[in-house]
Amino acid sequence: MKIGILGAGQLGRMLALAGYPLAMRFVFVDPAEDACAASLGETLQAPYLDETALQAFCERCDVATFEFENVPAHTAEFVAARRPLHPPPQALATAQDRLNEKKLFDDLGIPVPRYLPVATRQALDMAVRITGLPAVLKTRRMGYDGKGQAVLRKPDDLDAAWAALGAQPLILEAFVPFEREISCLAVRGRGGELAFYPVVENRHRDGILRLSTPQLADPLQAQAEDYARRVIEKLDYVGVLAFEFFVAEGQLFANEIAPRVHNSGHWSIEGAVCSQFENHLRAVAGLPLGSTAARGHSAMVNFIGSAPDTAALAAIEGVHVHLYDKAAKPKRKVGHATVTAESGEALAERVARLSALADAAEI
The missing domain is CATH 3.30.1490.20 (ATP-grasp fold, A domain)
Known part of the structure; x- marks a missing residue:
């Protein structure tokens, strides 16, 4: 199957890497000259509103998706009129405008600030x-x-x-005086089947995600799943959706949704039975969903600006390095590492070492 992806950044790159073992092939549209997924499929370098390029894109794929939510709504509608597009344009239009997003949460009875x-x-x-x-x-x-x-x-x-x-x-x-920030990643197939990954606790600095750790028995798992289900069903959604929440006084407050695979789900590449990337592709291609169960203890650390030395990373037991082939630049996500461990204590020690390397390399 030929999958079309609007956008050829790191999420498109990781989608393609997950799809190749399933005999999927990829075509991308991206305006950037140095799009980091370009080496993993046919890439049409063109503005997202270039209808000639979009027509060629549609002719080259069987089904389409997008890797980030700032693809213009007109682009999504153009593609959806010619090829199956998942998630639907309605989800994109909702997530692109924070006011629309908050109104949706209100309509669905989901608490918001x-x-x-x-x-x-x-x-x-x-x-x-x-x-x-x-x-x-x-x-x-x-x-x-x-x-x-x-x-x-x-x-x-x-x-x-x-x-x-x-x-x-x-x-x-x-402002919500939150105790934690968590995200819930859900995936819905074409037939309406739903699966949820363990909720993830996220730590940010300077507004950028630094660390994500799946919580294997979080007391708010069921509530997060309920809220994500309401959004997914309302939007007739297909694919992976990330729902970010603030936790204050033991209650969830909706922050935002991302209608795509998400940074806080990168741990799933090695930490879950079926990664968010493979499950997104399974969903949009009409295949059965894979298990979202965690394999054990795991976490994800982002590399911001510049990546640490690969040899130093590889020296930490349980670390899996994912570099995006992107030039170093302040505040740019250039890669991440997942880390797995047999116990919570071992994970904490490895995350501390990994985070120290990431912080020292940041520019």
């Missing part, structure tokens, strides 16, 4: 009076890895935040 759309400087003042401080001002579109947002802790912060972000539609969210 108090939020208000903000279109003017005066509206920001009014919104702050309602949400109180601290609060987080975010762009409704395109923000990721800490970009496109500002934390407002005192009234004096409003002018600087507006100067930085106010040229585009915004949303103000009440």
Whole structure:
């Protein structure tokens, strides 16, 4: 089967690596000259709105998907009119706009922090009076890895935040004094079958994910699955969906969804019976889903800016290195490593060594 992927970044790369053992082949569309998945399939270098390239893309694939949520909605609709596209364009359009996302959560009875759309400087003042401080001002579109947002802790912060972000539609969210950040990865097949990975506890620094650790018996697993199921069924979703939550006073508050394979699921490559990447491909291709069970204790550490020495990484027992063939650049995800262990204690020791190498290599 020939799978078309809109986007040829590291997620597209890892999808292709998971699909080759299943005799799948790949075609990508990506505007970048140095797209890191390009070596793993036919790549059409073109803007996402180039309909000539999109037509050629459709002619070269049997089914299509996308690797990130900033693919233009028109692109998804163009492809969906010509080839099966999973997840559906509706999921993309919802996840691309934080206001649409929050409204969906409200409609489905999923708890969210108090939020208000903000279109003017005066509206920001009014919104702050309602949400109180601290609060987080975010762009409704395109923000990721800490970009496109500002934390407002005192009234004096409003002018600087507006100067930085106010040229585009915004949303103000009440700050959640969370104890943990977790994500729930779910996968749904074409026939409606559902499977869930263990919820993952995530640690960020500077808005960028650094460490993800699956929780093998988290008390909030069932609640996270219920909320993810509501979203997936409402959107008639096919493929992997990641749902990120804040945990405060033992309760879940929805943060955002990602309609794709997700950084917090990279542990599953070696840590689960069937990885998120293989399961996404199984879903979009109409194959039976694989087991989402964890193989044991595992974690994932991101490499930001620059990767540590490969020999030093390989010297740590249980470490599996995944480099993305991307040039070093500050705040860029250039790779990750998964680490597995026979016990929680051994995992913690290996994660500490791995994280120290990652921190020392960061630029």
